[in-house]
Amino acid sequence: MITFSAPLVISHQTGKVAVLADLHHDSYSKIGRGPFESHGLDNGLPWAELDALIIAGDLADAPFSHWPAAFAYLRRFIDPSKTIVVPGNHDYYAGYLNADDELENLTTAAGAHFAQQREIRHGDDRYFCTTLWTNFALLGDAQAAMNVARRHMNDYAQISKRLKTGPLSPSELLGRPPHVAITPEDILTLHKVQRQWLEDKLSEPHWASNGRSFAVSHHGPHPDSAGQIDGLTPAFHSDLTPLFDRYRIDGWYFGHSHRRLAAQVGRTAVHNVSIGFPYEKHDPDELPLKELCLVPMPGTSVTSRR
Numbered sequence: 001m002i003t004f005s006a007p008l009v010i011s012h013q014t015g016k017v018a019v020l021a022d023l024h025h026d027s028y029s030k031i032g033r034g035p036f037e038s039h040g041l042d043n044g045l046p047w048a049e050l051d052a053l054i055i056a057g058d059l060a061d062a063p064f065s066h067w068p069a070a071f072a073y074l075r076r077f078i079d080p081s082k083t084i085v086v087p088g089n090h091d092y093y094a095g096y097l098n099a100d101d102e103l104e105n106l107t108t109a110a111g112a113h114f115a116q117q118r119e120i121r122h123g124d125d126r127y128f129c130t131t132l133w134t135n136f137a138l139l140g141d142a143q144a145a146m147n148v149a150r151r152h153m154n155d156y157a158q159i160s161k162r163l164k165t166g167p168l169s170p171s172e173l174l175g176r177p178p179h180v181a182i183t184p185e186d187i188l189t190l191h192k193v194q195r196q197w198l199e200d201k202l203s204e205p206h207w208a209s210n211g212r213s214f215a216v217s218h219h220g221p222h223p224d225s226a227g228q229i230d231g232l233t234p235a236f237h238s239d240l241t242p243l244f245d246r247y248r249i250d251g252w253y254f255g256h257s258h259r260r261l262a263a264q265v266g267r268t269a270v271h272n273v274s275i276g277f278p279y280e281k282h283d284p285d286e287l288p289l290k291e292l293c294l295v296p297m298p299g300t301s302v303t304s305r306r
């Protein structure tokens, strides 16, 4: 696992940052389309003014095959040096849960930045970025939720765990890993590691008296931003109320469930900034993505519409 000791510092020019999740570039590519054009984001975002685009997971399945094309697409909108990728569950498909080093290599080869358990600094803002896999406990019975997830989530067929160390073999790089599938128990273990990292970072004093702290994750942090809840919802969202109560978090951006919802949890505006798959239906109560995804400028209130 990668451990980033030094924060990534993004140059502060305009102060504008966007966070978008679930581009699923390979799904759009198959039908000759692009995720931004398909959702009015090509003309709907101030691309030339953005200091950074943070992608909160699910850039594309099978990263060793598909990420280079996804980065080439992103380059049409924003310079790679301003692009930061936080991995989502799909970014491990046809790959390994424990191959973040290789995902970082793919990202840096494209001139972009990889952020798994990594702090980003921009002006007086800090962003704490991690996949933050679920703890399955949203409905109280984690074991029951793990059993539902095991039966219904593709993650447990598509993602492998690597049992050896060292460079990936040619067949592994082509997405044909020796198949030892991950389990919900592996995910719960990783949740605990990533949550602990996040809590450690949130507990560090901010260097600026009026500085803001944001969390960026792929999985959801609170039921109020989950939409309709069923037996599979704990595979997508945790209930991290203790973190919201304990730490000052000015905003939280995530994706995964593809429901563009927002909630105000205490002082924190929680935004789901998913683009989602082509042709995916979105409910009438979902919010405009181009509003959800722009981080408010310092001095403006970070509040959410519901």
Ligand SMILES: [Fe+2]
Pocket: 022, 024, 058, 088, 090, 256, 257, 258, 276
């Ligand atoms: Fe997704």
